Amino acid sequence: MLVQLASMRDAYAEVLLELGQEDSRVVVLGADTSVSIKTSLFGDRFPDRFFNVGIAEANMMGIAAGLALAGKIPFVTTYAAFVPGKCLDQIRNAIAYPNLNVKIVSSHGGLTVGPDGASHQTIEDVATMRAVPRMHVIVPADAPSTRSLVAQACRTLGPFYIRLSRPSVPTIYSASKDVEVGKAKILREGSDIGIIACGIMVNEAMEAAETLSKTGISAEVVDSHTVKPLDSETIVRVARKTGTLVTAEEQNVIGGLGGAVAEAITESYPVPITRVGVRDTFGESGEHEELMVKYGLTSKEIARAAKHLIKSR
Amino acid sequence: MEEQSIPIGMLLQKAAKIRAHILEMVAEAKSGHPGGSLSAVEILVTLFFYKMRHDPKRPDWPDRDRFVLSKGHAAPVLYSTLAEAGYLPTSELKTLRKINSRLQGHPDHRVPGVEFPGGSLGIGLSAAIGMALAGKVDKKDYRVYALLGDGELDEGETWEAAMAAPKFKLDNLTAIVDRNGIQQDGLTEQIMPMEPVGYKWKAFNWHVLEVDGFDFRQVIDALEKAESMRNRPTVIIAHTVKGKGVSFMEWDPAYHGKAPDKDTVRKLVKTMLEE
Numbered sequence: 224m225l226v227q228l229a230s231m232r233d234a235y236a237e238v239l240l241e242l243g244q245e246d247s248r249v250v251v252l253g254a255d256t257s258v259s260i261k262t263s264l265f266g267d268r269f270p271d272r273f274f275n276v277g278i279a280e281a282n283m284m285g286i287a288a289g290l291a292l293a294g295k296i297p298f299v300t301t302y303a304a305f306v307p308g309k310c311l312d313q314i315r316n317a318i319a320y321p322n323l324n325v326k327i328v329s330s331h332g333g334l335t336v337g338p339d340g341a342s343h344q345t346i347e348d349v350a351t352m353r354a355v356p357r358m359h360v361i362v363p364a365d366a367p368s369t370r371s372l373v374a375q376a377c378r379t380l381g382p383f384y385i386r387l388s389r390p391s392v393p394t395i396y397s398a399s400k401d402v403e404v405g406k407a408k409i410l411r412e413g414s415d416i417g418i419i420a421c422g423i424m425v426n427e428a429m430e431a432a433e434t435l436s437k438t439g440i441s442a443e444v445v446d447s448h449t450v451k452p453l454d455s456e457t458i459v460r461v462a463r464k465t466g467t468l469v470t471a472e473e474q475n476v477i478g479g480l481g482g483a484v485a486e487a488i489t490e491s492y493p494v495p496i497t498r499v500g501v502r503d504t505f506g507e508s509g510e511h512e513e514l515m516v517k518y519g520l521t522s523k524e525i526a527r528a529a530k531h532l533i534k535s536r
Numbered sequence: 537m538e539e540q541s542i543p544i545g546m547l548l549q550k551a552a553k554i555r556a557h558i559l560e561m562v563a564e565a566k567s568g569h570p571g572g573s574l575s576a577v578e579i580l581v582t583l584f585f586y587k588m589r590h591d592p593k594r595p596d597w598p599d600r601d602r603f604v605l606s607k608g609h610a611a612p613v614l615y616s617t618l619a620e621a622g623y624l625p626t627s628e629l630k631t632l633r634k635i636n637s638r639l640q641g642h643p644d645h646r647v648p649g650v651e652f653p654g655g656s657l658g659i660g661l662s663a664a665i666g667m668a669l670a671g672k673v674d675k676k677d678y679r680v681y682a683l684l685g686d687g688e689l690d691e692g693e694t695w696e697a698a699m700a701a702p703k704f705k706l707d708n709l710t711a712i713v714d715r716n717g718i719q720q721d722g723l724t725e726q727i728m729p730m731e732p733v734g735y736k737w738k739a740f741n742w743h744v745l746e747v748d749g750f751d752f753r754q755v756i757d758a759l760e761k762a763e764s765m766r767n768r769p770t771v772i773i774a775h776t777v778k779g780k781g782v783s784f785m786e787w788d789p790a791y792h793g794k795a796p797d798k799d800t801v802r803k804l805v806k807t808m809l810e811e
Contacts, residue, residue, distance in 0.1 A: 281658070313662070
């Protein structure tokens with residue numbers, strides 16, 4: 224099978240241009256990372272609506288709040304290592320508390336930023352942003368769904384955090400497969416186990432399901448791109464159908480998608496669950512594939528967890 | 537400046553009423569920040585009753601001038617001023633800090649006329665920059681005012697913002713520093729020395745003015761100079777006294793965040809309004 228790779232960053236930069244064209248309220252802020260993330264393309268096209276504030280993330284969030292208060296739709300973008308890390312106070316008090324229409328899109332999330340090492344890897348942003356009231360948290364799986372989810376965020380009032388990963392990833396969504404903010408997408412039907420994933424781990428989940436099918440295990444794969452508000456209804460339905468769940472994310476297993484899913488099923492239909500993700504440890508330098516193997520972010524790890532759960536049922 | 541057109545009597549009267557509201561509301565709430573509210577009274581009175589283009593009947597009027605209270609702990613002076621201007625009933629002021637009230641301990645966006653929920657220090661100037669940038673993008677002529685505390689200047693974000701505003705040539709932005717010399721733990725010059733304050737802003741390429749923050753003519757004059765400055769933001773260092781108007785509060789760091797009791801306030805207010 225031919226696997227098509229595409230970059231979420233490129234998709235983001237492209238959709239920003241479209242959004243900027245169709246809505247003059249769209250403005251973009253950068254913090255000295257806009258060439259790398261390619262939001263500078265927006266700046267080239269719409270120079271009066273692009274603001275590079277330098278290496279000053281806190282100020283960037285505050286300025287975005289002011290722009291939103293004056294009717295703009297600010298897209299704020301830098302590396303996930305610094306957002307929300309360097310500006311949580313501004314995100315909480317200046318953006319989420321007054322429910323402002325600011326779209327925070329971070330790039331280079333998770334471990335797969337690679338050789339830069341632990342200081343530039345982000346494993347706690349999803350958990351942090353989930354805990355902020357009024358914040359939507361989205362982790363897209365591929366380039367086409369990034370396009371669609373960013374465009375929907377632009378058209379939905381309120382604060383959003385959208386987290387993108389650095390590597391080019393296999394394309395999962397074709398134009399015909401729609402993706403909707405707040406609705407988990409069942410990508411593959413199955414009956415023995417449910418795999419709930421987000422971000423680049425959705426592809427790993429699909430591969431794991433394929434592997435499992437060869438050993439006679441039928442896995443249902445769900446892309447839970449919207450980590451908050453979580454589509455609990457779909458997730459509980461999958462739990463009822465399959466009786467056991469594996470979650471998979473490029474994040475610390477504490478408080479991210481795994482945490483959200485565990486909370487949801489514990490309240491309505493508890494089933495055994497294994498969370499695949501970074502096991503509460505910092506990363507290190509390395510190529511992204513090497514890091515994924517070393518820190519257990521692979522289809523193999525998901526399949527292993529699934530088999531173990533089914534065996535001990 | 538047209539001396540004749542400044543209604544000093546009205547401004548003085550508003551200031552006295554607002555001081556009385558501040559004392560009454562913090563006494564009723566039994567908590568709050570009277571010191572830094574009292575130091576900023578004349579600045580807010582000048583803005584809301586003389587300088588700013590605004591309409592209490594249309595708090596979301598797109599062309600209005602904007603006031604950002606970055607030192608959000610001075611919420612009592614903002615709420616009192618908004619009430620005197622007609623944004624909310626003065627009778628509501630006594631609900632400050634009480635459950636189910638709109639008047640949160642720090643400015644809340646739900647209150648008409650509150651432009652920004654200041655409180656966590658250091659953010660307001662950034663937000664004011666955002667509003668001023670939007671004005672430039674939309675080619676609107678509204679002005680944006682941000683009131684900062686002097687203790688607040690300890691915050692690093694203030695200086696990130698101070699670097700950014702001149703880059704974007706925001707001549708529609710005026711920052712005012714309430715230089716009352718006191719922060720929560722004591723004198724600003726002991727806690728974290730910040731002099732020479734004016735030179736710091738100058739070094740960041742701001743148009744810097746210094747005034748007596750209780751002298752309406754000086755404040756008005758500075759605001760008008762700020763308005764005629766092109767391509768540069770202005771900062772007005774307003775020299776004030778924390779707790780101004782209440783002899784035992786003046787220069788006492790204890791009254792940064794402590795409310796006087798109701799009996800004392802009753803007597804104080806009587807004298808204030810008689811004067």
